[in-house]
Amino acid sequence: MLEFFEDSFGADVAYEQNGLYIPEVSDCMRCGLCVSHCPTFRINRIDEETPRRRIRTIDKILNQSVMPSKEELEHLDNCLQCRACETVCPSKMAYGQLLDQSRQKLAEMPKPARLAGFMEKLSLALIEHKPRLRFLSRLLGFYQRSGLQNLLRKSGLLSVLKLESYEDLLPPAIDAAPLEPFYLTTADRRGSVALFTGCIAESFDRATATAAIRVLNRIGFDVIIPGQQGCCGAIHQHRGQAETAARLAYRNVGVFNSLDVDAVVYTASACGLMLNEYGQLAIADFDDEELGFFGDRLFDVTHFINLHWPDKMPLQAYPKTIAVHEPCSQRNTLKNQQAVYELLARIPAINLIPLADNAVCCGAGGVHRLTHPHIADPLGAEKIEQLHISGADLLITSNIGCALHLAGGAGKLAPPVTVMHPVGLIARLIQEMG
Template sequence: GVEYGKLMEATRAQVKQHAKRPLIERTIRSIGYNTLLASPRKLRLLGYALKFYRKSGIRTIARGSGLLKLLPGQAELADKYLPQPSKNFFVAKNQIYPARGLRKAKVVMLAGCVMTLTHAKTLQASVRVLNRNGIEVHLPKQQGCCGALNAHSGEVESAIKMAKKNIDSFLSINPDAIVSASAGCGAAMKGYDGLLAEDAEYSSRASQVAELTKDIHELLIEYGFETPKNILNVTVTYQDPCHLMNVQRITNAPRTILKSIPGLKFVELSEPGICCGSAGTYSLTEREMSAQLGKRKATNVIATGANIVTTGNPGCAMQLDFALAEVAIENSSKRTTSVRYVVDLLDEAYGLE
C-alpha cells in the first residue's frame, strides 16, 4: 500500500525548506524541536515549570484575565489541552534492573520524551513487568527523544541527530532487543534504517537498531510472559494506536495480554481502525478535526460499557482522557471510564499476588 506517513514527512520537510514561516512560528518550532525535545534535562525543566504553572494559581489568573488570547501562537489552545504531569518524572540514568529468575534477555528500554513527563508510572510498570518475565532492563543515560515528533513535522535534520544519539547509546549496551512502551516511538525507531539510509557512517547501525526494536507487547509475546494468578474484576476495551496497528502491524499481542488476566472481561471497540485524533502535533495544528475524532472514539468507548480503555501510546492516552472528559461534560453525565496502558493492568495483576 501507499506509505502515507513517509510521504507526509517528506512533504513537510520540503515545505520547511521552501516556505517562509512567520518569525514567531519559526522561533517556537526551533525552541520546541531543536532545544526542548533534543535535551531530556531541558524538557524536565519545562515539566517542572508546567507543574508550577498548574499549582501556583498562575494558570487560573492567565485564563481569567484573557492574557492567553493576547499571546502569540496557539497559547490558549495549548493551555486548554495541557496534559497532567506525572508526580515524579521518569529519568534514565544508567540504571540496570535485573531479571527475576533465569535471564531470558538483556534489553535497552527507550524512556523517550513526552512519556517521561506524563506517564512515568507506566514506564516504571514496564520495567517491573519485563523484570518479572526474565528480562534485564538497561536505561542508558545518553539516550533521548526518538525523533518521531520532529520527523512528523518536517524537522528532519534534528530527527536525524536524535536518531544518531540513540543508536550510539543503545548499541553500546549490546542488547538482545530495544524495547519501547510507546507505539509512536517504536515505529520511529523501526524506521531508523530509512531515515539514515543515505548516511555512510550510520546506515548499517541504523538498520541494526531498526531490527532490534520491539514494542513491549510484541516483546512479551516473543519471549513469553507469566499469566497472572490474581483476579482483576474489570471490564476493559482496547484502542489500537495507529502507529501500532498500521505501521508496526501489531494488533493481537495487546489483546492476548489483556485476555490472559483472570477476571478481566474484554470487550472489542467498534471502528478500531479509526484514529483517535491525537496523531502527534496534529491535535494542536488541526484541533477541530482532532476533537471530532476524539469525540467519536470516546463515544465508541462509552458504548462498550468498559470501566477502562487501554492503549499503548502516550498521545492516544492523553487524547482519550480529554475526549472522555469532554463527552461527559457535553452529556451532563458522570465519567465512568478511565484510561490505562495494557502494561499497567498486567503490572497491577502481578502486584496483587
C-alpha cells in the first residue's frame, strides 16, 4: 500500500529512490500495537480514532485517488502527528510521512472535502511571512503592556467573543524587538554557533533564546543569529503545503550553509525535527551533499552544551523537584531526550523526575491546540494533573508549542508552577567566575 517500511526485506523487493519500501495495503499487520499508544484513541475510545483506521483513509487518498467521506477526513484530521505509533509498529511504518503526503494530495484535489479553518489559515499565513508575524507580535505586546489585556479579561468581553481560549495561549510577555545579529563570548573563545530561532520563538519565547545565548557565550561560543532565517516549515508540511515548506527549507539551508560556524543549534524540538528531515523534501538547487552539510552541523542546544561543557563550570544548587516533560518530537523521532536529563543533572541538589505518562502527547501538536481544542485541552489537562500529583516546583520542556500549551494550566495550580526550557534553568543558575 502506502506504508513505508525500513530497509529490512530481502533482495527481491523493489525500492523507491528514498530507500523505503512501499508494500501493498494487505501488508499492514493490523496487529493493533499502535492503538493503545494513540492519544486520540485515549480520548475517544473508538477504532476510527486509531492509526490503523487512518491508514485505510490514507490508502484511499494516495493509492486509490478516492476522496474519503467527511467523517473519515475528520478522524484523519484529528491526528496530532505525535508519531507514537511509529515507535511500536513492527512494520516500521513511516506514518508521519504518509500523513503529510495524503494531506498534500488532498490539497491538490479539485474539490477537497476538508477546508482549512480560519485560525489555521491565519496561523500559516503569519508564520510564513516573518514581517507580518513581527507586526502582530508588536500589537500583542502593546495589548499586554497597555493594560488592555487585563481590562478585557475583567470585562468578560473575551468570553462573549469566544476568544478567551486563544488569549490564554499567549505567553506572559511578548517581545517583538529583533535579536542582535552577533553575541560575542567574553570567555575563552572555543568557536561560534548559529542559533535557529524560526518564526515565533524570538517574540513568544524570548526568555529561552536569551538563555541559550547566555549559556553558549558562557561556555566559550560566539552566537550568530541570521536575520534572513525563517519558519522551519513544519506546520506547512504537516498541513499539506509541501511547496511552501520546501521554499522555507530552501531559504534556511541557504542561510545557514553560508555561515562559517561550528554548529547550528535549535531550542525547539519540533523545529529541530523538521530541520533534521529537510532531506526528505524536494528542495530545488540543493544536492544531498549540501543538505548533509547543513544536517551534520545541526544540534539540539542541550546536546551541544553537554558536548562542550567546561570542566569547571559552577552552578548554584537548586534543592527543588523538577519534572521533565518530553515532547513527542524529541521522544518519538529525534530520540534525544536524555540530553535534557544529563544537562539538568549537573545542577547540585536537584531532584529530577520525568513527568508521568511522558509517552502520551500533551495535545499541542503545532496548530492543533488552536484548531482542535476538544482534543488538545483534555490531553493537556492530563499533563497538568500529573504535574500536580508530582508536587514538582518547576516543569521543564524543550518545545515551545508544548510550553505554551501547558503554561496556562500549570500557572493555575496552587502554588503556581512555571514552565521553562532546560537551558533557561541552566542560565539562571550559572555562577559568574571572578
